[in-house]
Amino acid sequence: MLRGALKTVGSRSQCGVEQLISALRGVSSSSQQLSGSGRTHASSCTDGDPPKILITGGLGQLGVGLASLLRRRFGKNNVILSDIRKPPNHIYHSGPFIFSDILDSKNLRELIVNNNISWLVHYSAVLSAVGENNVALAKEVNITGLHNILDIATEHGLRVFVPSTIGAFGPSSPRDPTPDLCVQRPRTIYGVSKVHAELMGEYYHYRYGLDFRCLRYPGIISADSQPGGGTTDYAVQIFHAAVKSGHFECNLRSDTQLPMMYIDDCVRATLEFLEAPADTLVSRTYNINAMSFTPQDLTQEIQKVLPDLRVTYNVDPVRQAIADGWPMALEDSAARRDWGWKHEYDLPELVQTMLTHITPGNQVAQAN
Ligand SMILES: NC(=O)C1=CN([C@@H]2O[C@H](COP(=O)(O)OP(=O)(O)OC[C@H]3O[C@@H](n4cnc5c(N)ncnc54)[C@H](O)[C@@H]3O)[C@@H](O)[C@H]2O)C=CC1
Numbered sequence: 001m002l003r004g005a006l007k008t009v010g011s012r013s014q015c016g017v018e019q020l021i022s023a024l025r026g027v028s029s030s031s032q033q034l035s036g037s038g039r040t041h042a043s044s045c046t047d048g049d050p051p052k053i054l055i056t057g058g059l060g061q062l063g064v065g066l067a068s069l070l071r072r073r074f075g076k077n078n079v080i081l082s083d084i085r086k087p088p089n090h091i092y093h094s095g096p097f098i099f100s101d102i103l104d105s106k107n108l109r110e111l112i113v114n115n116n117i118s119w120l121v122h123y124s125a126v127l128s129a130v131g132e133n134n135v136a137l138a139k140e141v142n143i144t145g146l147h148n149i150l151d152i153a154t155e156h157g158l159r160v161f162v163p164s165t166i167g168a169f170g171p172s173s174p175r176d177p178t179p180d181l182c183v184q185r186p187r188t189i190y191g192v193s194k195v196h197a198e199l200m201g202e203y204y205h206y207r208y209g210l211d212f213r214c215l216r217y218p219g220i221i222s223a224d225s226q227p228g229g230g231t232t233d234y235a236v237q238i239f240h241a242a243v244k245s246g247h248f249e250c251n252l253r254s255d256t257q258l259p260m261m262y263i264d265d266c267v268r269a270t271l272e273f274l275e276a277p278a279d280t281l282v283s284r285t286y287n288i289n290a291m292s293f294t295p296q297d298l299t300q301e302i303q304k305v306l307p308d309l310r311v312t313y314n315v316d317p318v319r320q321a322i323a324d325g326w327p328m329a330l331e332d333s334a335a336r337r338d339w340g341w342k343h344e345y346d347l348p349e350l351v352q353t354m355l356t357h358i359t360p361g362n363q364v365a366q367a368n
């Protein structure tokens, strides 16, 4: 049936054929299965037009920074931020913003159709520490929400980016470094939901041809946005405390080594990966790495600039147990080989840059 239908559009552009394949999904179960090559469809065919991008959960730590980079690349009006929260004025006025709850699939579908979205960056999530405090919410947002995203992205032939995390690994994974492919038995609902996202996205890719792309981010460090309740949050908060009061109480042990990345590297990696030609991607999920450090290493580096910084330790057992099962470094040679990933910020550059951005008058309100 699919072959017959394809014959009738033989003279049309490849993009038209691929859209037809999308439309025929749902006609019969056998016609839904594309070849095992997992080839992708309409999202790759923009006829030279820039993609129209929707970012879900865009008001968190990472969304605004990514939107700003994507808007510089593709034009302000081609990138829509969305969230369930009201944006601060400066974000509202910086480009298109729209309410979208990923648990409301009808609203999400309307938004994608009405705005002719071709790329979807799915940032909505409940992070590791908040997730352990509210497992039901984490299941709803991270698993049910993801199902809505994958179904709608498949229906409309979107390219979809879903970040995973170092939290997708667990104590039985090799930890230093952690390769792309290894045992993944995380012990948080956040980690379990992210492994689920990796597997579901890859399944939809091979089963339906969805252009699913996933990077496992380390802990991300940013100056002008606050983290949303994770285990790596200390590495952002320490900078604000260092500048504001000169004292920081750290909730992880001083020797806890975790992989980290400056936000500019993270959003650039995301853009480069989104733009990578599909045929260069050997995998749909890649580790990306930049630096690894402990609270003690970070303190010493900050003290080179602010020698009076004093750090005390009051370990949070929930966060410490999470961190003790996470990678100490990620192995990312496949990302470097397949699509040219290269980080720019190591620990000294990170500290210099953070302290340049954070001044006593430029403190970001604590979000959580
Ligand atoms: N920030 C980090 O260090 C890392 C982040 N990631 C991933 O990157 C993505 C973005 O992370 P962040 O910006 O740090 O997260 P965040 O926690 O700061 O922001 C998440 C956003 O999702 C929104 N949200 C919650 N429920 C929603 C719903 N029902 N519908 C729509 N939006 C909803 C929240 O309002 C919030 O603005 C997440 O998927 C996270 O797992 C992965 C590894 C590290």
Ligand SMILES: CC(=O)[C@H](N)C(=O)O
Pocket: 127, 128, 129, 165, 166, 167, 190, 217, 218, 219, 220, 229, 230, 231, 232, 233
């Ligand atoms: C590394 C992450 O995914 C996040 N920052 C968290 O700590 O939960």
